[in-house]
Amino acid sequence: MNPFTLVRLPTLDAARERVSAEPQRRTFRAGGIDLLDRMKEGLDAPDELIELHAIAGEHGARMRGIAATEDGGWRIGALVTLGQLAGYDDLPPAYGAIKDAAGNAATPSIRNGATVGGNLLQRPRCWYFRHSDLLCLKKGGYECLAVSGDNRFNAILGGGPSFIVHPSSLGSAVVALDAKVTIAGESGLRTIPADQLFAPPTVDPTREHTLAPGEVLVSVDLPPALPGQRSAYHFAKEKQSQDWPLAEASVRCTVEGGVIQDLRVALGHVAPIPWRSKEAEDVLEGAAPSAEVFAKAAQAALSVAEPLEGNAYKVPLAQGVLRYALHFATSTPLPA
Amino acid sequence: MSGPSPASAPDAILLRTSINGDAVSVAVEPHHTLLEVLRYQLDLIGSKQGCDKGDCGACTVQIDGKPALACLTLAVHAEGRAVTTVEGLGDAHGGCHPLQDAFDRHDAAQCGFCTPGILMSADSLLRRNPRPVSRDEVREALAGNLCRCTGYTKILDAVVDASEVMHGHGSDDAKKEVAQ
Numbered sequence: 429m430n431p432f433t434l435v436r437l438p439t440l441d442a443a444r445e446r447v448s449a450e451p452q453r454r455t456f457r458a459g460g461i462d463l464l465d466r467m468k469e470g471l472d473a474p475d476e477l478i479e480l481h482a483i484a485g486e487h488g489a490r491m492r493g494i495a496a497t498e499d500g501g502w503r504i505g506a507l508v509t510l511g512q513l514a515g516y517d518d519l520p521p522a523y524g525a526i527k528d529a530a531g532n533a534a535t536p537s538i539r540n541g542a543t544v545g546g547n548l549l550q551r552p553r554c555w556y557f558r559h560s561d562l563l564c565l566k567k568g569g570y571e572c573l574a575v576s577g578d579n580r581f582n583a584i585l586g587g588g589p590s591f592i593v594h595p596s597s598l599g600s601a602v603v604a605l606d607a608k609v610t611i612a613g614e615s616g617l618r619t620i621p622a623d624q625l626f627a628p629p630t631v632d633p634t635r636e637h638t639l640a641p642g643e644v645l646v647s648v649d650l651p652p653a654l655p656g657q658r659s660a661y662h663f664a665k666e667k668q669s670q671d672w673p674l675a676e677a678s679v680r681c682t683v684e685g686g687v688i689q690d691l692r693v694a695l696g697h698v699a700p701i702p703w704r705s706k707e708a709e710d711v712l713e714g715a716a717p718s719a720e721v722f723a724k725a726a727q728a729a730l731s732v733a734e735p736l737e738g739n740a741y742k743v744p745l746a747q748g749v750l751r752y753a754l755h756f757a758t759s760t761p762l763p764a
Numbered sequence: 765m766s767g768p769s770p771a772s773a774p775d776a777i778l779l780r781t782s783i784n785g786d787a788v789s790v791a792v793e794p795h796h797t798l799l800e801v802l803r804y805q806l807d808l809i810g811s812k813q814g815c816d817k818g819d820c821g822a823c824t825v826q827i828d829g830k831p832a833l834a835c836l837t838l839a840v841h842a843e844g845r846a847v848t849t850v851e852g853l854g855d856a857h858g859g860c861h862p863l864q865d866a867f868d869r870h871d872a873a874q875c876g877f878c879t880p881g882i883l884m885s886a887d888s889l890l891r892r893n894p895r896p897v898s899r900d901e902v903r904e905a906l907a908g909n910l911c912r913c914t915g916y917t918k919i920l921d922a923v924v925d926a927s928e929v930m931h932g933h934g935s936d937d938a939k940k941e942v943a944q
Contacts, residue, residue: 429795429797430795431775431793431794431795432794432795433775433794434777434794434838434840457838460836460837460838460841461818461836464797464817464836464838465817465818465836468816468817469817477794511830534908535821535907535908536831536885536904536905536907536908537821537824537831537832537833537885537908538818538833538836538908540827540830540831540832541832541833541836541837668903668907669903669904669907669908670819670907670908670910
């Protein structure tokens with residue numbers, strides 16, 4: 429790992445301005461799990477790390493805390509660890525998808541260091557991107573090496589031109605829960621829908637988010653739960669533990685008068701962004717929950733998939749994962 | 765595997781922390797990990813440098829009682845915190861921890877490279893759950909610790925057994941051995 433200087437600044441503005449001034453050689457550090465991994469691999473070599481943990485005052489407290497908000501929602505600070513979120517018993521079950529996603533990411537030791545903000549903003553795990561000797565589209569090269577290479581873990585949705593899968597397990601949950609994110613920028617704090625945080629590769633294949641250089645993710649803001657709101661998260665991995673998901677699904681809904689309402693469906697690890705599935709939502713909104721309609725919705729969700737040579741297995745896998753999540757969210761018994 | 769030389773650059777930071785209950789002050793460079801400082805500056809070589817990127821868990825220590833990967837933790841992060849390494853697991857008189865006894869009884873270590881990290885993850889589980897623990901709980905707690913020798917079965921047996929010995933439900937053999 430390259431030597432660097434650690435900079436601790438007590439205010440969010442000072443930290444932000446420090447990175448904005450020279451974003452090529454300065455970067456923020458939160459949990460540092462992905463950052464140190466990339467630095468050890470030689471993918472990044474910043475001269476200065478600006479410690480987000482040093483931010484004090486009101487902004488620091490907001491970034492480190494989980495709290496109910498005045499409007500009845502919940503705010504999860506970007507510096508909250510995945511372990512803290514997964515173990516936070518006061519968060520109402522309506523938001524269960526995000527707690528389950530946090531609790532199933534990585535390993536217990538990593539969850540004790542990795543932060544919510546870092547999880548949402550980590551770089552992709554594609555082995556071509558992670559190989560320091562390879563220049564792929566994401567690193568300024570001419571092509572996505574996964575297209576003609578070993579693409580078993582790559583995207584089946586989105587159509588490129590980069591076929592990474594977004595690495596955040598919280599990603600599908602924040603999109604399904606209709607969360608917003610608060611960002612600190614040059615003109616103060618602004619709040620945007622969470623799905624606008626993620627950038628598809630058609631915009632700029634070298635980045636996965638829409639933050640400007642020097643901007644800081646401050647918190648994830650969960651809207652007030654709808655009356656009777658339920659949510660669920662499910663995943664499939666090659667190994668039971670310490671593995672990246674092959675497919676994930678997060679679902680939020682209410683079930684009123686025997687029919688599904690207010691449904692949001694998002695898939696993870698199948699596209700370069702957390703993938704909202706309007707196709708599944710269209711099938712399910714207003715339908716009575718049943719194994720049959722869930723199978724139909726899962727089929728619709730993946731009807732737009734365009735698998736690469738080595739990852740067609742992810743189509744039925746993602747369908748299955750989504751069906752499980754729909755069963756769990758609506759408390760519909762699994763078929764025998 | 766060679767480690768970095770002791771900190772001497774002008775960037776060195778004075779780290780004040782607690783390691784295995786002892787107050788420690790040591791000059792560290794900003795880019796040195798906690799693992800590098802433990803092993804190459806403080807000579808605490810129980811924590812192992814395996815993959816050095818968060819995949820294997822051989823470097824697992826506890827920070828304020830929670831398992832943490834020393835290879836992905838900057839040393840400066842330990843400022844003002846309590847770090848426990850495998851060297852701090854036994855009692856003050858050099859006696860073994862019940863987990864270490866159970867690993868011995870069950871032959872739960874072969875090459876032993878992963879053992880310090882596994883012990884620290886398991887100890888954190890048993891501290892959080894002062895009662896006999898289930899195999900599923902142990903599986904979850906050790907999810908980040910790779911072992912390429914044992915196949916895990918004996919490790920799971922040992923941790924469950926240790927929790928039972930510590931809370932009065934252990935096997936007769938184990939109790940006898942602990943009593944001796």
